[in-house]
Amino acid sequence: MRIIMVALSLTLVVFATLNRVQASATADIFSPPLGYHDGLQYAPRITYDNSHNLIENTNYGVKNPDLQGLKCFGVDWSQLYHAGEDLYRTDGSSTRGAEVTAVANGTVMFADPLIDWPGRVVIVKHVLTNGQTIYSVYGHIENLAVVAAQTLARGDKIGTVLYQAYTGRYSQYHPSGDDSHLHFEIRYFYDGSNIYPAPYTTCNKPDNVPGVGYTYPGIPDNFPAPGAGYTNPSAFIRAHAGTFLPAIGRCPGNSYEYLVNGNFESGSAVGWAQYSSGGYQLIPYLPGYTHSGDYFAFLGAFNNLSENISQTTTLPADAASINYSYWWQMTTQEYPSADYDYLRVQIQTLDGLGNVITTGDLYTVTNRSTAGQWVFQSHDLSAYSGWTIRLIFSDTTDGSAPTNFYVDDVSLPICGLSGPPYSAGTPPAGTPTPFRPAKTPIALTPPANPVPKTPPPPNIAHPAYP
Ligand SMILES: [Zn+2]
Numbered sequence: 001m002r003i004i005m006v007a008l009s010l011t012l013v014v015f016a017t018l019n020r021v022q023a024s025a026t027a028d029i030f031s032p033p034l035g036y037h038d039g040l041q042y043a044p045r046i047t048y049d050n051s052h053n054l055i056e057n058t059n060y061g062v063k064n065p066d067l068q069g070l071k072c073f074g075v076d077w078s079q080l081y082h083a084g085e086d087l088y089r090t091d092g093s094s095t096r097g098a099e100v101t102a103v104a105n106g107t108v109m110f111a112d113p114l115i116d117w118p119g120r121v122v123i124v125k126h127v128l129t130n131g132q133t134i135y136s137v138y139g140h141i142e143n144l145a146v147v148a149a150q151t152l153a154r155g156d157k158i159g160t161v162l163y164q165a166y167t168g169r170y171s172q173y174h175p176s177g178d179d180s181h182l183h184f185e186i187r188y189f190y191d192g193s194n195i196y197p198a199p200y201t202t203c204n205k206p207d208n209v210p211g212v213g214y215t216y217p218g219i220p221d222n223f224p225a226p227g228a229g230y231t232n233p234s235a236f237i238r239a240h241a242g243t244f245l246p247a248i249g250r251c252p253g254n255s256y257e258y259l260v261n262g263n264f265e266s267g268s269a270v271g272w273a274q275y276s277s278g279g280y281q282l283i284p285y286l287p288g289y290t291h292s293g294d295y296f297a298f299l300g301a302f303n304n305l306s307e308n309i310s311q312t313t314t315l316p317a318d319a320a321s322i323n324y325s326y327w328w329q330m331t332t333q334e335y336p337s338a339d340y341d342y343l344r345v346q347i348q349t350l351d352g353l354g355n356v357i358t359t360g361d362l363y364t365v366t367n368r369s370t371a372g373q374w375v376f377q378s379h380d381l382s383a384y385s386g387w388t389i390r391l392i393f394s395d396t397t398d399g400s401a402p403t404n405f406y407v408d409d410v411s412l413p414i415c416g417l418s419g420p421p422y423s424a425g426t427p428p429a430g431t432p433t434p435f436r437p438a439k440t441p442i443a444l445t446p447p448a449n450p451v452p453k454t455p456p457p458p459n460i461a462h463p464a465y466p
Helices: 233-239
Strands: 046-048 054-057 085-089 099-101 106-110 120-127 133-142 157-161 182-187 255-257 273-276 297-300 306-314 321-332 342-350 356-366 375-380 388-396 403-411 413-415
Touching: 120 157, 182 233, 297 306, 297 388, 321 342, 321 356, 356 375, 388 403
Parallel strands: none
Antiparallel strands: 046 054, 085 182, 099 157, 106 120, 120 133, 133 157, 133 182, 255 413, 273 306, 297 403, 306 388, 321 375, 321 403, 321 413, 342 356, 342 388
16 A cells, blocks of 8 residues: 655645636535546455454554555654545456546645646645635546646546555555555645644655645644544545435445454454354364464354354444455265255344344355365345344254364455444353353264265265365
8 A cells, every 4th residue: 555645856836826716616515536427436445364454444544554664754654644545446446547526616726737746636625615614635646637726616527546556565455456546635724734743844845735645643633733634534525415425435435344253363252142052162262273363163063963153233224335254164074965964154134122033044055065175255235234133154963974164254344434333342142151162173083883864876985074
């Protein structure tokens, strides 16, 4: 993630010829700076690796761990707070060339054709209906389509997104192969050239009116003064969208993880309810068997079991996307003649009292599914927006020839207005917490006298336990 504005060495020219400024219309309605005409979706990026470590976050007001190596006043960029949002196409394609448009009626205050942030920067002044003045800032653009003092209407073209190479640590998470993006700010002040206090003034450049896009040591809301600094751009636009409800840009710019302990690394007492008819611990510590980390969910492995783990959460009604994903693995001693042992991935809807309204299967794994390897599965749960849901992994095994079902790295990231309604780490009400004996998958050996359910086909070797 390279959102850095390089230190300016150019001699800049002030283009604002204020005597040419015409009165612009009041900024009554705001729309997102990308997607106005192309209908595509753009949003900040927030990425976790398979162990659910945050590796990249381009939202407003956060530190981005993927900002490596470049420093301002001796502090690593990864420790600075992002003063805007870096917006990317959400479909993984390159954002290069995307049309940048004015978010509201206003007047161009800054449109230096020589500044190298990299790319050009445009600052537009907007006067709100209450008389307040705010500024929108568009960074890393080319094909500059405006000049200082020009009056703009909402949706007018400002430029296009500049190509930038990706130089961070995780190219595997950048399928487009580049790092082209729009750095976008909403702020209550115009001149960002001198906002850093001592001893951090090295970042202050007298001709760098846009600023450097980051604040330190405080959060951008308070720079250069509390209540007069930057503000969350997506939140501001949503709050001023009026009756304009674009299909694009519905994501308010934040993605929240709605599951607690989805990777199970907090152990068995956090987040998940569990039930095992055999009394087994279903979230054991078993390094070497997991998809990542040291804990996972371990269902099955013995005969005549009925087990489940579940977690309940309430989805936001305004979610722009709800993606449910997990990894599973199956190993078995079963005969391949039929499905005997099952892992069901289920979803329930609950009423306000917690009573189950509906139960449905999202996915089913059996002893005849792909064996011996981790498989990624995902589901679009957008249709459940606004519902209280329970997500369940449930296994049943029959009377012979056991099957192991593993689940790990369960995730429910939601693009919405607000975060999850629970306190992280709080188990659902009613979670039983008895002592549970751990299962031991390595102790599973083929039974001495397996009882065939139906005669296995001839010459088919009984699958070996790994
Ligand atoms: Zn940025």
